[in-house]
Amino acid sequence: MAKLNGILKIEGTLENLTFYKSADGHMVRTKGGVSRNRILNDPAFVRTRENGVEFGQSAQAGKLLRMAAGQLVFKARDSKLSSRMLQVMASIKNADLVSARGERKVALGIQTEEGKQALRGFDFNQRAVLPAVLYAPYSLDVATGGISLADFNPVQQLRNPQGATHFSMQSAFLKLDFESGVSSITYSDVVNLSTQSGEATHVLTPTSVPDESGISFYLFLIEFFQEVNGVQYPLNNGAFNVLHIVDVQ
Numbered sequence: 477m478a479k480l481n482g483i484l485k486i487e488g489t490l491e492n493l494t495f496y497k498s499a500d501g502h503m504v505r506t507k508g509g510v511s512r513n514r515i516l517n518d519p520a521f522v523r524t525r526e527n528g529v530e531f532g533q534s535a536q537a538g539k540l541l542r543m544a545a546g547q548l549v550f551k552a553r554d555s556k557l558s559s560r561m562l563q564v565m566a567s568i569k570n571a572d573l574v575s576a577r578g579e580r581k582v583a584l585g586i587q588t589e590e591g592k593q594a595l596r597g598f599d600f601n602q603r604a605v606l607p608a609v610l611y612a613p614y615s616l617d618v619a620t621g622g623i624s625l626a627d628f629n630p631v632q633q634l635r636n637p638q639g640a641t642h643f644s645m646q647s648a649f650l651k652l653d654f655e656s657g658v659s660s661i662t663y664s665d666v667v668n669l670s671t672q673s674g675e676a677t678h679v680l681t682p683t684s685v686p687d688e689s690g691i692s693f694y695l696f697l698i699e700f701f702q703e704v705n706g707v708q709y710p711l712n713n714g715a716f717n718v719l720h721i722v723d724v725q
Contacts, residue, residue: 530566530579534569535565537583538558542557542558544652545600545648545693553601557601557602568582568591572585586691595693596724603715606698606718610634612629612633613625618694619685620682621662622647623679627676630670631673639711639712642702644701646680646697646699647663648663649661651688651691654691658690662682663682664683691724694721694723694725696722697719698717698718699714700717
């Protein structure tokens with residue numbers, strides 16, 4: 477695979493070359509490869525088939541988590557979220573030490589401490605990661621999903637993007653069963669403040685504990701806004717928003 481740097485930008489196929497546009501620019505690659513029938517049936521490709529099954533399962537697990545987080549993901553994500561999450565899910569799948577190769581599952585890997593650790597601290601928007609935005613200590617109540625910020629001073633402890641006049645904070649408590657795909661999520665009230673607000677303590681507690689079983693995810697969302705004539709508009713369509721997995725239990 478190569479990047480096309482010329483003046484002429486082509487999309488399509490020309491002889492044995494395929495030209496296409498990706499998030500990284502205009503790319504070109506050669507056609508060809510092993511036939512699908514051979515990959516599916518030739519004993520020489522048994523490892524390829526095993527890898528394909530596990531790849532698909534890991535991709536599905538990533539989609540399940542993104543869908544389960546719902547509206548929060550649409551407020552804070554980057555263009556490579558799917559591929560980044562697939563990479564993490566693949567590592568979680570590897571933590572499944574009981575299944576045979578080709579049958580390892582995220583649903584089993586996430587049950588281990590290694591699997592949970594892989595998603596702790598994951599940021600859905602790589603352009604705005606929590607440690608680079610919030611400089612205040614916070615605590616998590618795993619029983620309720622509540623996130624507390626004591627004596628929080630936005631002027632000194634929040635990195636505000638240029639043009640931001642306000643920000644909001646919200647927590648969410650998600651439970652997801654990767655085996656069945658069933659999930660449930662609850663949210664705290666939104667705390668909306670001026671970026672010039674004074675020091676105060678804030679507690680973001682979801683309205684209830686999710687009523688489904690599964691792995692517990694504790695999420696923290698920070699959104700930035702610009703106020704114009706009394707109306708707050710998402711800053712740069714949410715480009716600087718943060719969605720962070722605080723913990724996985």
